[in-house]
Amino acid sequence: xxxxxxxxTEGGIYMKKRLNNKGMTLVxxxxxxxxxxxxxxxxxxxxFGSYLINLRAESRTEIIGEVSGEMENxxxxxxxxxxxxxxxxxxxxxxxxxxxxxxxxxxxxxxxGQSVSITYFVPEEL
Amino acid sequence: xxxxxxxxxxxxxxNHRSKRLYFAGMGKYYIKKxxxxxxxxxxxxxxxxxxxxxxxxxxxxYLNNQKGMALAVVVMIFAVVSILAATSLTISLSQTKQSxxxxxxxxxxxxxxxxTDVVSTDIINQINELNDSxxxxxxxxIEISKYNALQAKIDSILxxxxxxxNGIGSNSIQSNIVVVPSGLKxxxxxxxxxxxxxxxxxxxxxxxxxxxxxxxITQSGINTNAIYTWGNLDIGTxxxxxxxxxxxxxxxxxxxxxxxxxxxxxxxxxxxITPPTLDTITDQAILLSEKNGGSFxxxxxxxxxxxxxxxxxxxxxxxSINWNVDTSSGDVILVFNSLSLVSSEANINVTGNNDxxxxxxxxxxxxxxxxxxxxxxxxxxxxxxTGKNTTGAPKTYIIAYTKAMQAEDNMGKTVTENSELDPYxxxxxxxxxxxxxxxxxxxxxxxxxQGNPVVTGSMFSSDFTLGNTAKINFKPYLPNSALGTQxxxxxxxxxxxxxxxxxxxxxxxxxxxVWIK
Numbered sequence: 001x002x003x004x005x006x007x008x009t010e011g012g013i014y015m016k017k018r019l020n021n022k023g024m025t026l027v028x029x030x031x032x033x034x035x036x037x038x039x040x041x042x043x044x045x046x047x048f049g050s051y052l053i054n055l056r057a058e059s060r061t062e063i064i065g066e067v068s069g070e071m072e073n074x075x076x077x078x079x080x081x082x083x084x085x086x087x088x089x090x091x092x093x094x095x096x097x098x099x100x101x102x103x104x105x106x107x108x109x110x111x112x113g114q115s116v117s118i119t120y121f122v123p124e125e126l
Numbered sequence: 127x128x129x130x131x132x133x134x135x136x137x138x139x140x141n142h143r144s145k146r147l148y149f150a151g152m153g154k155y156y157i158k159k160x161x162x163x164x165x166x167x168x169x170x171x172x173x174x175x176x177x178x179x180x181x182x183x184x185x186x187x188y189l190n191n192q193k194g195m196a197l198a199v200v201v202m203i204f205a206v207v208s209i210l211a212a213t214s215l216t217i218s219l220s221q222t223k224q225s226x227x228x229x230x231x232x233x234x235x236x237x238x239x240x241x242t243d244v245v246s247t248d249i250i251n252q253i254n255e256l257n258d259s260x261x262x263x264x265x266x267x268i269e270i271s272k273y274n275a276l277q278a279k280i281d282s283i284l285x286x287x288x289x290x291x292n293g294i295g296s297n298s299i300q301s302n303i304v305v306v307p308s309g310l311k312x313x314x315x316x317x318x319x320x321x322x323x324x325x326x327x328x329x330x331x332x333x334x335x336x337x338x339x340x341x342x343i344t345q346s347g348i349n350t351n352a353i354y355t356w357g358n359l360d361i362g363t364x365x366x367x368x369x370x371x372x373x374x375x376x377x378x379x380x381x382x383x384x385x386x387x388x389x390x391x392x393x394x395x396x397x398x399i400t401p402p403t404l405d406t407i408t409d410q411a412i413l414l415s416e417k418n419g420g421s422f423x424x425x426x427x428x429x430x431x432x433x434x435x436x437x438x439x440x441x442x443x444x445x446s447i448n449w450n451v452d453t454s455s456g457d458v459i460l461v462f463n464s465l466s467l468v469s470s471e472a473n474i475n476v477t478g479n480n481d482x483x484x485x486x487x488x489x490x491x492x493x494x495x496x497x498x499x500x501x502x503x504x505x506x507x508x509x510x511x512t513g514k515n516t517t518g519a520p521k522t523y524i525i526a527y528t529k530a531m532q533a534e535d536n537m538g539k540t541v542t543e544n545s546e547l548d549p550y551x552x553x554x555x556x557x558x559x560x561x562x563x564x565x566x567x568x569x570x571x572x573x574x575x576q577g578n579p580v581v582t583g584s585m586f587s588s589d590f591t592l593g594n595t596a597k598i599n600f601k602p603y604l605p606n607s608a609l610g611t612q613x614x615x616x617x618x619x620x621x622x623x624x625x626x627x628x629x630x631x632x633x634x635x636x637x638x639x640v641w642i643k
Contacts, residue, residue: 039204046211053218060225064232071236087244087293091286095279099248103294116229121240121294123247125638126254 056112063108067116070106075120080104087121100124227325234327238320239641241291241299242329246316249303249333250638252280253627261343261622270622277623284312284336291318311335311628315642330642334628341624352387352600355590356568361385364595371584371600401461401488401525407433413460414440415448422448422471429456437463446472451485451513453478453521461488467509476513476521476562484607485513489526509559519601520562520583523609526570564601566609 352371572587
C-alpha cells in the first residue's frame with residue numbers, strides 16, 4: 001500500500017509538472033533578447049572587424065605582389081624612368097668610389113588607402 | 127568472482143553515485159551493502175542483477191534531468207562563439223602581420239639586391255676602365271701612372287671583405303665581397319644581407335671569373351731617334367749618327383748633303399717634365415767661378431747643392447762655370463730660369479759610381495721677365511759636358527720647356543706640329559762643343575752652330591737646326607732616369623697587370639654577372 005501511495009504521490013507530482021503552464025515573463029524575454037542582442041552585436045563586430053582586417057591584409061598582399069611585378073618590369077625593360085644620381089661605395093673604409101645610376105621607385109596604392117613603395121638604384125654599367 | 131571484480135571496477139563510479147543517491151532517500155529499494163574483504167574488492171558492492179538494474183535506472187533518471195540545461199547550452203554556445211571570434215581575430219591579425227612582414231621583406235630584398243648590383247657593377251666598371259686605359263708604347267708617364275693607380279685600386283677592392291653602400295634608400299647598406307682563387311683566376315661573389323624592420327632581404331651575384339695577366343710593354347718611340355723635332359728639321363751639309371739612332375721630325379725637313387741619316391716624318395708624344403720643388407738659393411757663387419790665374423776654379427757640386435738658382439747669367443769672359451758634379455750619393459738637381467754664359471770656357475764634369483744617379487739641369491722660364499728677354503740656354507764655343515755611366519750613356523740631362531707650354535696645359539698630352547704650342551726660345555750650342563748630355567727641349571728651338579760639335583745622347587726639341595758637320599753618338603735615355611721614367615722617350619720597359627673579366631653567362635655574351643638564388 002505504501003508502495004502504491006508512493007507511486008501515486010510520485011505520479012501526482014509528475015502530473016503536476018506536466019500540467020504546469022507557467023511561461024516566461026515579458027521582462028525575461030526582454031532581458032534575454034537584450035543580452036542576446038548585445039552579445040550578437042559584440043560578436044558581429046568582432047567577426048566583421050576581423051573580416052575587414054582580412055580584406056586589408058589581402059589587399060596589402062596583392063599590392064606587394066603588384067609593386068614587385070612592376071619593379072621587375074621596370075628593371076627588365078629597356079627604358080626606365082627614375083632620378084639620376086650616384087651611389088657611393090666605401091671599400092673597407094679606404095677606397096671610395098661613386099657609381100652613377102638611377103633611383104627607380106614604384107608605389108602602389110589600393111582602394112583602402114594602403115600604399116607600398118619600393119626603391120631600387122639601377123647602376124649604370126660604363 | 128573474476129566477473130564480479132570486473133563489474134565492480136567498471137561501475138565503481140556508479141557505485142559511489144548510487145550510494146549517495148541511496149542515502150539521500152531517492153530510492154526505495156533496499157540494497158544490501160556488502161563489503162568484500164578480499165583483496166581488490168575493498169569498498170565494492172555486491173554486484174547483483176538487481177543492483178545493476180537499479181543503478182541504470184538512477185543513472186537514466188539523472189541524465190534525463192533537463193533542469194539548468196539552458197544555462198549550460200548558452201554557456202557552451204557563448205564559449206564556442208567566443209573561441210570562433212578569438213580565432214578569427216587571431217587569424218586576421220596574423221595575416222596583417224604577415225602582409226606587413228611581406229612588405230618589409232620586399233623592401234629589404236630590393237635594397238639588398240640594389241646594393242649588390244651597385245657593388246658588382248662598380249667592380250665591372252673599374253675593370254672595364256682599366257682595360258680601356260691599358261698603356262701602349264707611346265703612353266705618357268702620367269697615363270701609365272694612372273693605370274697603375276687604377277690597377278692598385280682594383281687589387282685593393284678585390285681584397286676587400288666589407289663594403290658600405292650609401293645613396294640607396296635612407297640607410298647605409300653593407301655588402302660583402304668574397305674572392306675565391308681558382309688557378310690564375312678569381313671567382314668574385316658579391317652578397318648583401320639587409321635587415322628592414324626585422325625582415326631580412328638577401329641578394330647574391332656571381333661575377334665572371336677575373337683573370338690577371340702580367341704584360342711587359344716596351345716604349346719604342348723616340349728612343350730610336352738621336353734627334354727628334356716635332357717642328358722642322360734643318361741639317362747642314364753633314365751629320366753623322368752612330369749608335370743606331372735615327373732622326374725624326376714632325377714638320378718639314380731640310381737635310382744637306384753627306385748626312386748619313388735616315389730621317390723619318392713622324393709624330394711622337396711630348397711630355398712636360400716638372401722639376402721637383404727645391405729651395406731657392408740666391409748665392410750664385412756656389413756655381414759661378416771668377417777667373418783666377420788664367421783658369422776658372424772648380425766648384426764641387428753634389429746633391430747638397432740642389433736648389434733653384436734663378437737666372438745664372440754671365441756677360442763677361444771672366445765669369446763662367448767649372449763644375450765637378452759628384453752624383454755618388456744622389457741625383458744633383460739644379461733649376462734655373464736661364465743659364466746664359468758668354469765665356470768660351472765652360473765645363474761640367476759629372477762623376478759618380480751609381481748609374482741610377484744623374485745631373486739634372488732644369489731650365490724654367492722666369493715669369494718676371496718680359497718676352498724680349500727670354501733666353502733660356504746659351505752656351506758658347508768650347509762648352510763641354512763630360513761624364514758617362516758604365517753603359518756609356520751620359521750622366522747629364524738638360525730639360526727645358528717654356529711657360530707657354532705650361533699655359534697651354536699640354537701636360538701629359540701629345541703635342542703635334544699643329545698644336546698651338548709656340549716655340550719659345552732657342553738653345554744655342556756653338557762650335558766645337560763636346561756634350562755628353564741628353565737634351566729634352568720640347569718647347570725650345572735647338573741650334574748647334576758651325577764647327578764639329580759632338581753630342582753623346584739624344585736631342586728632343588721644337589725646331590732643330592744643325593750647322594755643317596756634327597756628330598751624334600746616340601744613346602737612349604735610361605729607363606730609371608727622369609726622362610726614362612716620366613716620358614715615353616728613352617728605351618723604357620714597364621710592366622702592367624692586365625685584368626679581364628669573363629662573361630658570367632657563357633650563353634649570353636652580354637651578361638657579366640649571374641644572380642644566385
